[in-house]
Amino acid sequence: MKEGLVYAVEFSHRSGRDLLNVAKKRTxxxxxxxxxxxxxxxxxxxxxxxxxxxxxxxxxQARILALNAHHFLKNGGxxxxxxxxxxxxxxxxxxxxxxxxxxxxQQQHQKLYLLVKLKNFKVKNLNQKNNLH
Numbered sequence: 001m002k003e004g005l006v007y008a009v010e011f012s013h014r015s016g017r018d019l020l021n022v023a024k025k026r027t028x029x030x031x032x033x034x035x036x037x038x039x040x041x042x043x044x045x046x047x048x049x050x051x052x053x054x055x056x057x058x059x060x061q062a063r064i065l066a067l068n069a070h071h072f073l074k075n076g077g078x079x080x081x082x083x084x085x086x087x088x089x090x091x092x093x094x095x096x097x098x099x100x101x102x103x104x105x106q107q108q109h110q111k112l113y114l115l116v117k118l119k120n121f122k123v124k125n126l127n128q129k130n131n132l133h
Contacts, residue, residue: 004028007046009068011035036064039071048074055082062104081105 008023009032010016016033023029034042036056049072054065065081073079083101 005030007032007049007072009034009036009042036068039068043071046072048072048077050074050077052077052079053082054079057082060104062101066105 006026006029008019008029010019011034013033016031019029019031019033023031030045032042032045036054037060052065052069052073054061054068056064058064061081061083065079069077069079081101
């Protein structure tokens with residue numbers, strides 16, 4: 001993204017360090033090293049936003065998205081969530097896991113417009129040095 005601001009919330013210290021280095025080169029990125037489960041800790045740093053992209057790979061990732069959307073998403077705003085079912089529920093059937101995440105999103109009064117399943121889609125971690133620059 002070349003225009004507008006990107007508020008990037010990262011909890012991991014190692015990934016946070018990488019984020020800080022990227023933010024030095026991409027001045028529209030505002031790095032926030034904090035746990036996304038606690039948006040009240042960084043609410044004074046972020047205004048209302050048009051879009052939230054959530055990629056947290058946690059069992060309660062839908063709840064984390066909804067909580068942040070409640071604090072920061074403009075009326076009429078949108079969200080994108082990357083649900084990594086294999087990382088969350090390794091033993092359970094993936095479709096059941098995905099259904100549960102969708103239900104959690106709907107329970108938080110968020111509207112789901114499109115669901116795309118990426119079957120057998122593998123990508124290396126984008127935090128690798130060569131991919132960030």
